[in-house]
Amino acid sequence: MTQPPALPALNMRTSTALITGASSGIGESLARQLAAHGAHLILVARTEDRLHALAAELGARYRVQVHVLPADLNRPGAAAELHAAVQARGLNVDILVNNAGLGGYGEFSAQPPAEIDRMIAVNIGALTGLTRAFLPDMLARGRGRVLNVASTAAFQPGPLMAVYYATKAYVLSFSEAVAEEVAGSGVFVTALCPGPVQTGFQAVIRIPFISPTIRNFTGLPAPRPEPVSLLLASARIERALQPIQSESVSVAWARATC
Numbered sequence: 001m002t003q004p005p006a007l008p009a010l011n012m013r014t015s016t017a018l019i020t021g022a023s024s025g026i027g028e029s030l031a032r033q034l035a036a037h038g039a040h041l042i043l044v045a046r047t048e049d050r051l052h053a054l055a056a057e058l059g060a061r062y063r064v065q066v067h068v069l070p071a072d073l074n075r076p077g078a079a080a081e082l083h084a085a086v087q088a089r090g091l092n093v094d095i096l097v098n099n100a101g102l103g104g105y106g107e108f109s110a111q112p113p114a115e116i117d118r119m120i121a122v123n124i125g126a127l128t129g130l131t132r133a134f135l136p137d138m139l140a141r142g143r144g145r146v147l148n149v150a151s152t153a154a155f156q157p158g159p160l161m162a163v164y165y166a167t168k169a170y171v172l173s174f175s176e177a178v179a180e181e182v183a184g185s186g187v188f189v190t191a192l193c194p195g196p197v198q199t200g201f202q203a204v205i206r207i208p209f210i211s212p213t214i215r216n217f218t219g220l221p222a223p224r225p226e227p228v229s230l231l232l233a234s235a236r237i238e239r240a241l242q243p244i245q246s247e248s249v250s251v252a253w254a255r256a257t258c
Helices: 025-036 048-062 078-088 113-141 162-181 225-234
Strands: 016-020 040-044 066-068 095-098 144-149 187-194 248-251
Touching (some): 016 025, 025 144, 040 048, 144 162
Parallel strands (some): 040 066, 095 144
């Protein structure tokens, strides 16, 4: 597939980034990197107290505007409500980071249906809804970036995590398709595919064989979230958010391939 001509990078100091799942892990780390590059932030997660603490820290350290919008993306209509809340504040979203996600471990036949529904609602429903809500505004302005956090799980099925792996395959396929649709518009869509990262995710979903020091498939310790975002920043994060169309960024063991 032919790569379209590269467009000028976003001016990060006049850009606003909305990040879901921003209270911890990869979302928090990306928020820190974006703020360090001068972007204003809209932080979204369920844990309001942690969002306010992070907003105060980043606002003071980097002199950027940080807005806090607590939201439970599992709720029906959450994406539309979040878009409306952003509009009500008179804000434009130049960078949308769909990072929020849920997981689950165990045989599919034994997983609680409510857990499956929540995983699909957040990993697929909210991500799709937020992209649909904010993408037309970006297209109308002729500029914007969408970063959808998938996983290396997107590239193969995952027994005992069947639904989680399938949702990440959706994120990858969806991102690549929409990236092709908006080619040449000034808007770029990226799927970020990290390998195992030490965020506490594995403990939350109760994977029984994960040790306190998570290791990747080479036997080396998996990175903490910071190297994932630092890797994007190493080539200037604004350029990392302007990828080759219809490609994904795979981040595994602090290494990226496109």
